Amino acid sequence: MSDKLTKDTAIAHRVLELKENPSEKVDVFIGNPFQLGKDEWACPYRIVGGGIDLNLQIIGVDSVQALQLVFPIIDSAIVGTDVPLLWDGEEYLGFTPK
Template sequence: MYEIAQRVLTLLTEPPSEVTVTIGLPFEEPTGEWSCPYRIDGLDGWEHERKVTGVDSLQALEIVLTVVRSALTESAEAREGLLVWEEFT
């Protein structure tokens, strides 16, 4: 995956660890739809690499940001208050 964006979050475990979110470059599928890959590493039980699909590259990118935010905020780690963005806490 050719990455276009990445963020590292802190997981407040003992010892602290990291959760890395990587967004890939949108690409056109043979069907004409566009996909945007993403990867989340560091959460328990997460299937690490997936993609979302939209009608064009911008929609695929918008959807991937929504999906990633949802995956992070709905994770067990976030619900337990263990997942933080250092710059925004």
């Protein structure tokens, strides 16, 4: 996957802010799931800003599973960057249940 998701190509977009510098934004994009094989679907996602540019995809057995799996994967990817982020001023970023 070489095309990087943008506001124009994503099906969903969330803007986060750096905790130490709320004026600096981090964009999270989720792309449209697409079929790779008979029982294999991918859902692309991108996290960009604050020194991060992750452009990846998650695999599921169908489009629904790929879309379901992308939310906790995004949450884990953000935690793995060690960049403290906020969503609407809160530490809860909204990708996993509270």
